[in-house]
Amino acid sequence: MGVLLLLPALLASTLPAQGSAPPGEDLLGRPVTDVVVEGVDPASVGGIEGLDGEPLTRALVQRLIDALWATDRYRDVRVYAQAVAEGVQLVVHLEERRRIRTLEATGNDHMDLRELRRVAGFVPDAEEHPDLLEEMRGRIETAYATHGYPNAAVSFRSEETGEPGRVSLIAEVTEGEPIRIATVQLSGELLYPPPMLREILGIAPGDPWDQPALGRAAERLAQFYRGEGYLLAVVSEPVAVPRDAGRVDVTVTIDPGLPVRVVFGGQLHVSAAKLAELAAIDETFDFSPTAVGNAADRIAAYYRTIGFPEAEVSFDVVAARPTEPPPRTPFEDPAAWSAGLATLDPFGDWRGPGRPVAGAGTVWFLRFRVHEGTRRGVAHIEWDGVTAFDVAELGVLVAENVAAAIESHGSLLDTPRPGELAALGLSGEDRLTGPGASRPFLADWGPNRVFLEQAYRAAAVRIEERYRSEGFLDAHVTLLPPAHDATGAVIPRFRVQEGVQSMLAGIGVTGATAIPEEELLDVFLLEEGDPVNELLVEETRQAILDLYASRGYLYAQVERQVVFSDDRSSVTLRFAVVEGPQVRVAGIEVTGNADTATSLILGTLAFEEGDVFSPDLAEESERRLLRLGIFQGVTIAPVAPEVVEAEKTIAVQVREHRPQALELRAGFSTAEGARAAMSYGYRNLFGYAVGLNLRLKLNYRLFFLEDDAGHSFETDYHALSLQDQLERLLVASVAVPYLPGLRSLVGLQLDLANERKNRPSYGADLSSVFLGVSTGWRKLLSLVIQAGIEYNNLVRFEGDFELCSSTSTTVNCIRPDDLRRLRTPQGTSTFAVVRAAAGVDWRDDPFNPTRGLYLSANAEWVRSFDPVFDPSTGVSSFSHLIKTSFQLSGYAPLGAGLVLALAARYGQVFQLERGSRTFPDRYFYLGGSDTIRGFPQESLSVADAPGEFPTAGGDLFLIFRGELRIPVGDTLGFAVFSDVGNLWRDPDHFDFTVLRYTAGLGLRIQTPVGPLAFDYGFNLVPRDEWGEGFGALHFSIGGF
Structure with missing residues (x-):
């Protein structure tokens, strides 16, 4: 017969003192045959698997209850046992917590939803509880009352969200009639x-x-x-x-009070506008004694930070008639200073009800008087107690601190205004300026020319850190009150108490069993015999934690144990490890995917149920999901991360992009005539990240402004068929970044394109279709392979056309984009093409790298289907070749923000059949910001060009590039560069000693999309017979 047992009796740590066994004692030891869940959907409950067949014990039930409580999903957990024929059936009764995912509202016409959530004190995922709802109702109704709706009434109802234990709370508002x-x-x-x-x-x-x-x-x-x-x-x-x-x-x-104006006087080295900024007097200013006094104190304090330790600022109030017309600059008015001394108590009768009545046109001036004092330079630095370091090395640290402080104070370079009041011939000038005031200039602000007390105090802290990095753990550095020499220059004085230098006598790890000690020692940043560096000790401890986390030990703890010798000269360091459980994935919860299939997200993750979980896998999974292009953001983390468990449910939260976009445009222009364009994109077809992009542009020429006496483009244009007259650009692509079973590591893309262009010099019809496969292994390796067909039909119109330039005398010239199309073989040509590109990226930032290496290799196999007939020569030719190129770039930080960037590039075309040739559209071209700066874009002639006939484009090139990047502040920087290389039409003519040399300067402006680069390169050895210039200006986004 079955016996129902409330299992708290089983959970007692000791049996109660009774004459007979407690109810259900006879069930202990029997095998568990079944687990029944009541109160919630059994499919949503984890942690109850694997109990079948286990004997019923108090520990088993306690473990079950602990696992259910740890999920934080349940308000109440009860476990019952019931005897069955084969053993015991466990009945788990759960009362689920209902958490409020979001708060919505109806009827809230006069309070927007954001404000309603704010006044209600709504916090997402708060537990739904009657007391909470009553509190929120009262807050909303009180807020409505303050907004003039005293009769507003609020009630709540809940709606299920589809997530276990999550509801949407709806506030139903009846606002009523307002007052x-x-x-x-x-x-x-x-x-x-x-x-x-x-x-x-x-x-x-x-x-x-x-x-x-x-x-x-x-x-x-x-x-x-x-x-x-x-x-x-x-x-x-x-x-x-x-x-x-x-x-x-x-x-x-x-x-309204009386009209008041704020003026400043006596300043020689700081502008009035800067003083007003420091005073921070605006329409919200509180004109109390404390507020105005604080404004004066802020100004004086600022002066002390820029090297005027004796600066004082006072203020008073005078009545005066303003200058007419008013001065061009604000916060300055000579009339304020011609009024003499203060005529009113600043905080007395000018504010109170008994204030005097100002005459017509009279205002009160709040005058801030600045007494700058003398700017103190630095004679030299005195050191006391320094034995372990060269004082010159410590002096460099001080100078760096002072230089940084000077750079951070942009106002040091404010244009001074010496003798402002003297030039006006007004009274009071003698009280506002001192004799011998002079205009400062940039060189005056060197680290040894101005005493900045705060910078010297910060330097003391930095010197102390320097000592401690070398094992002087008890070192203490104090900036003493400065002395002065006979000229009044400051002599900063540092007192150093070095203490004993502590050296590492031993270092090791205890408690580590999951990871071999040899692997742990590899991450150590210290070894025996090194000075004890507290920063490196902490970084080593963190490195051990990171290593354990990468192996799934998320709850590992590492404590450092330091034992000093009696004299503190030697230290034994041990890292005590408590490994904790290795965390595995018990389940995966996906939220936020309204349009995306859950199976796609699960298939893209770098882990699955049962795998060891680590932050590295979470980061890689986030990267893969973002790479799909359908999510704005992804967050992956364990549920209840503060609870130590060997098995964790992993929460994957995604924020999706809008799935589609459509843009339509139409209009007229003199260059294109009637035109229309359509762009459509759908980024998540079928919920599997399949992207469809369509772009169509059509135009029909109505105007022919290019016609001149020598050539009629209109005649050539109308001789074309209607299909060829209609210029168009059609681009269609289908991207499949996710393939089942490959976890988003491999993607496919199909691209189709057709373009028709008509220009005075040619008509071109270009079509292509390519199928590509791409892969990215973590952030390090990328590989792309494409195969397709290109079809070209290029017809050159009759006439002589020159290249467009600033000296062109006709509009019928060939522009750079036309020149690239004209490199396509004339007539009809069809090519089979296979492209491959691989990259290995060790850079810290692909847009603005400061350290690391980048290696890339590209290859393109090309074969023409039929010989291509050239109407200009009457000769047919074909291509069967491989075009290759390689690049290696390296970046090294040199300190102080300087970065040295070096790159080498090589490319060569290999003919695979006798008689094969390279058509101009597949030559290499040099010149420009991405190859050799100093030559205009793609203008460099091949080295083996005949005599006085420069020819661009060749089958082999070699480039070496070097650049020193010099930062100036956070957003600006300069560059000094040199590019060396050359180009050959015939690879057999390659000569490493025949290279072209350029050098130049550049400006860098940091932006969110990468640095903007403005470079001017100088052609160091121009060839006059080829008409080369002495240099060229270049612009690009990003660097090499």
């Missing part, structure tokens, strides 16, 4: 027309009595007055007086 404003009265000294003030206030009869909005309106009106120069203006909180049950009368009281 409305009957009248708006303005009182006080208005100074401006009431209609204008009412417009600024933005409140009208009939509006709801919205108290927060009334407060914002009053502040808006106050800011208007302060912006007009009434810096002390006060607009009181609007007062509402009930008129009847549903209306109130609102009164706004305005006290």
Whole structure:
């Protein structure tokens, strides 16, 4: 017979003292034959597998309950046991926590959803509970009351979201009738027309009595007055007086105060605008004694940071008539200083109700008087107690700190304004400037020419860190009060207490069993005999943790154990490891994929159920998912990461892009005539990241401005068929980045293109179809292979056409983009093409690298289907070749932000059949920002060109590039570069000693899409017989 047992009796750590066994004692030891889940969907419950056949014990049940509690999904967990014929059936009763995924609202016409969530105090994933709902209801109704809806009522209902334990909470709002404003009265000294003030206030009869909005309106009106120069203006909180049950009368009281202007005087090395920025006086400023005093203190403190330790700033208030016309620069007015000494207590009668009445046109000036004092230079530095280092080395650290401080203070380079008041001949100048004031210049601000106390204090900390990096763990560096020499120059003084240098006498690991000690030692940044460096010790500890995490030991702990000798000269260092469990994937929860198949996401991950989980696998999985191009963001992390478990459910959260986009355009232009364009993209067909992109552009020429006396483009154009007259660009592509079983490591793409171009010199019809396979192994290796067919039909129109240049005398010239198309063989040609590209990337940043290596290799197999007939020569020829190129780039940081970039490139065309030739569209071309700077784009002639006939394009090239990148601030930088290389038409003519040399300078501007590069290269040895210039300007986005 079955016996129902409440299992807390089984969970007791000791049996109760009773005369007989507790209920169910007879069930212990029996095998578990079945587990039944009540209260929730059994399929959603994890952690109960594998119990069949195990004997029933208290430990087993405790482990089951702990696993269920750890998921944080359940409010209540109860386990019962029931005897069955073959053993025991466990009944698990679960009461699921209902968490609020999102808060929505209906009926909230006068409060937007974001504001409603804010006033409700909504926090995503809060547990749904009656007390919480009642608190949120009260907050929303109170907020409505302050907005003029005292009768608003709120109720809640829940909707399931499809996620276990997650609901969407709907706030159903009944706003009711608001209390409305009957009248708006303005009182006080208005100074401006009431209609204008009412417009600024933005409140009208009939509006709801919205108290927060009334407060914002009053502040808006106050800011208007302060912006007009009434810096002390006060607009009181609007007062509402009930008129009847549903209306109130609102009164706004305005006290504009007296007009006040802020001026600065006495400054020689800092502009008035900078002082105003430091004072931070605007329409929100509080004109209290503390606030104005703090403004003066900020100015004085700033002066001390830029080398004026004796600077003082005072302030007062005077009444004066402003200068007419007003000065061109703000915060300056000679009239303020001609008024003499202060005439009012700054915080007395100019603010109170008994303030004197200013005469017509008179204002109060708040004057800040700057007494800069003398800028103190540095004579030399005195050191006390330094024995372990050369004081010159420590002096370099100080100079670097001071130089950095100078660079961070852009105002040091403010244009000075010496003798501002003396030039005006006004009284008070003697109190504002000192004798001998002179205009500073850039060279005056070197580290040894100005004493910046804060920079020297920071240098003391840096020197102390330098000592500790060399094992002086008790070192202490103090900046003493400075001395002065006979000229008044500052003598900074550092006192150093070095202490004992501690050296590593032994280092090792304890408690490590999962990872061999040899592997752990490989990540150590210290070894026996090294000075004890606290930073390297901590980095080594973190490296051990990272190594364990990469093997799935997410909860490993590493503590450093340091044992000093009696005199602290030697140290034994041990890292004590508590490994914890190796975490495996118990399950995977995917959320956020409204349009994407869950199977695609699971198939793309670098792990699956049962695998060891590590942060490296999570990062790789995020990268693979983002590479699909359908997600804005991806986050992968264990559920309840703070709970230590050997098996974790992994949460995969994705944010999807909008699936499709359509753009239509139409218009007219003189260059293209009537035109229309369509662009359509769908990035996630069938939920499997299949991307479809279509682009169509059509135009029909109506104008022929290129016609001249020597050639009629219109005649050639209308001689074409209607199909060829219609210029077009059609591009279609289908991308399949995910193939089942390959975890997004391999993708396919099909590209089709057709283009028709008509120019005065030619008509071209170009078509191609390519199927490509691409792969990316982590971030290191990439490989792309494409195979396809190219079809070209190029007809050159009769006439002589020159290349477009600044000296061209006709519009019928050949532009650079036309020149590239004209390299295509004339007539009809069809080619089979197979391309392959591989790259290995060890760079720290592909857009702006500062360290690492990059290696790439490219190859292209080309074969013409039939011989290509050239109408200009009457000769047919064919191609069967392989075009190859290789690049190796390296980047090395040199310190102080300097980066040395080096690159070498080589390319060669190999003919695979006798008689095969390279058509011009597959030659290599040099010159430009991406090859050899100093030559215009693709203009460099081959080295084996005959005599005085320069010829671009060849079958072999070699390039060496070098660049020193020099940062100037966070966004600007300069570059010094040199490019060396050459090009040969016939590979047999290759001569390593015959190279072209260029050098130049460049400007770099950092942007989110990479650095903008402006380079000017100089052709160091121009060939006059080829008409080469002495250099060329280049622009590019990104660097090599």
